[in-house]
Amino acid sequence: MQPAARIYVAGHRGLVGSAIVRRLQALGYGKLILRTRAELDLTDARATQAFFDAERPEYVFLAAAKVGGIVANSSLPAEFIHDNLAIQTHVIHSAWRSGVRRLLFLGSSCIYPRLAPQPLRECDLLTGPLEPTNRPYALAKIAGIEMCWSYNRQYGTKYLAAMPTNLYGPGDNYHPTHSHVIPALLRKFHEAKLRGQDTVFVWGTGTPRREFMYSDDMADACVFLMRLPDEGFDSLLGSDESVSGRFEPPLVNIGTGQDVTIAELAALIASVVGYAGRIEYDPSKPDGTPRKLLDVGRLAAAGWQAQTALADGLRSAYVEFAAGAD
Numbered sequence: 001m002q003p004a005a006r007i008y009v010a011g012h013r014g015l016v017g018s019a020i021v022r023r024l025q026a027l028g029y030g031k032l033i034l035r036t037r038a039e040l041d042l043t044d045a046r047a048t049q050a051f052f053d054a055e056r057p058e059y060v061f062l063a064a065a066k067v068g069g070i071v072a073n074s075s076l077p078a079e080f081i082h083d084n085l086a087i088q089t090h091v092i093h094s095a096w097r098s099g100v101r102r103l104l105f106l107g108s109s110c111i112y113p114r115l116a117p118q119p120l121r122e123c124d125l126l127t128g129p130l131e132p133t134n135r136p137y138a139l140a141k142i143a144g145i146e147m148c149w150s151y152n153r154q155y156g157t158k159y160l161a162a163m164p165t166n167l168y169g170p171g172d173n174y175h176p177t178h179s180h181v182i183p184a185l186l187r188k189f190h191e192a193k194l195r196g197q198d199t200v201f202v203w204g205t206g207t208p209r210r211e212f213m214y215s216d217d218m219a220d221a222c223v224f225l226m227r228l229p230d231e232g233f234d235s236l237l238g239s240d241e242s243v244s245g246r247f248e249p250p251l252v253n254i255g256t257g258q259d260v261t262i263a264e265l266a267a268l269i270a271s272v273v274g275y276a277g278r279i280e281y282d283p284s285k286p287d288g289t290p291r292k293l294l295d296v297g298r299l300a301a302a303g304w305q306a307q308t309a310l311a312d313g314l315r316s317a318y319v320e321f322a323a324g325a326d
């Protein structure tokens with residue numbers, strides 16, 4: 001991916017898309033093609049094709065999607081499966097028609113079976129039932145992986161699917177009920193501190209284990225993958241199962257390889273925010289999957305590892321949140 005390459009970042013204002021834009025600009029990439037949702041609604045097939053025909057990007061980072069936490073997924077299942085299937089189908093198909101050289105499709109670690117052995121390996125895909133609370137979203141992402149694989153097999157495209165773990169960082173969504181666990185807890189402890197509240201209730205039992213990665217690390221991993229020389233990139237595209245007999249989708253996990261319990265996370269966020277009150281748990285709220293830790297061996301073998309420790313990332317995220325909140 002040469003510095004003068006024409007690069008489309010779909011979803012450039014989101015948590016991941018904005019971090020990818022920061023990373024590409026820092027590396028001197030000057031021909032970024034960016035459109036807000038108002039300028040280009042990717043659920044509109046005709047508009048998406050017209051955009052690709054006009055702009056002819058060479059590389060695509062597909063970071064546009066309908067994303068949210070447990071409440072959003074359980075209350076808006078139709079939107080999660082429709083919007084994600086529509087966005088990824090239109091972008092992947094238009095990319096093929098306009099001759100895109102490489103495309104990185106972003107999924108999520110919820111694609112793996114609820115009770116698969118930990119850590120989760122790429123080959124565990126489609127080996128068991130999914131977590132019901134976000135199955136519509138997960139199935140859309142699995143369809144996206146299969147679409148990349150199918151286009152690679154039929155048309156010889158170079159489309160890779162990357163499965164990030166839970167992400168957090170600058171520009172995250174702090175919506176009180178629709179956000180992910182880290183922005184939800186940062187906001188909850190911050191408001192409790194300001195109000196002088198003596199107890200904060202955290203959803204669930206506090207026992208589930210989760211892996212978290214800072215969004216700038218995620219962006220660095222995405223750009224690292226797209227800048228790999230042909231041999232390295234092609235080796236991640238898996239194989240044609242009908243020829244190799246092996247189940248090797250074009251899939252790579254992106255994570256830190258370390259996890260914490262929700263209780264440990266809550267205690268860490270309380271100390272980052274400076275909240276000194278009590279933390280109580282509300283077991284009437286859903287815990288979700290008991291554990292979700294990614295095996296990041298494939299990415300490490302390609303030469304990449306996460307740099308930001310959880311405590312440091314949380315501090316940076318809180319500084320940005322607090323600056324906007326007050």
Ligand SMILES: NC(=O)c1ccc[n+]([C@@H]2O[C@H](COP(=O)([O-])OP(=O)(O)OC[C@H]3O[C@@H](n4cnc5c(N)ncnc54)[C@H](OP(=O)(O)O)[C@@H]3O)[C@@H](O)[C@H]2O)c1
Pocket residue numbers: 010011012013014015016017036037038040041042043062063064065066067083087106107108109163164165166167168172173180
């Ligand atoms: N956040 C996580 O913890 C996490 C974890 C694993 C995987 N991922 C994956 O990473 C990718 C990016 O997620 P994120 O956290 O960056 O999400 P996000 O912050 O919600 O950003 C999503 C972006 O997509 C855009 N978008 C949504 N619908 C669109 C449409 N119809 N047309 C055009 N643009 C549209 C949004 O535009 P607006 O700015 O106009 O809303 C937003 O900029 C997703 O594929 C997600 O599955 C995220």
